[in-house]
Amino acid sequence: MLKAKEIRELGLEEVRKRIDEEEDQLRRLHFQHAIAQIENPTLLRRKRRLVARLKTILREQENEA
Numbered sequence: 001m002l003k004a005k006e007i008r009e010l011g012l013e014e015v016r017k018r019i020d021e022e023e024d025q026l027r028r029l030h031f032q033h034a035i036a037q038i039e040n041p042t043l044l045r046r047k048r049r050l051v052a053r054l055k056t057i058l059r060e061q062e063n064e065a
Contacts, residue, residue, distance in 0.1 A: 015058045
């Protein structure tokens with residue numbers, strides 16, 4: 001799990017790439033959860049919050065540039 005400080009050290013393109021990867025994983029988790037119970041349901045919440053954190057920091061960095 002990335003911390004905000006670690007995310008801020010990444011470049012803009014790397015953050016965008018990470019958002020795409022995490023959203024893809026989140027979609028797969030939602031699909032898995034719909035079909036059958038997943039082992040760790042809190043993983044959905046963590047992924048969703050990570051995507052939000054990534055998007056927030058991306059927006060902050062874009063506004064600074």
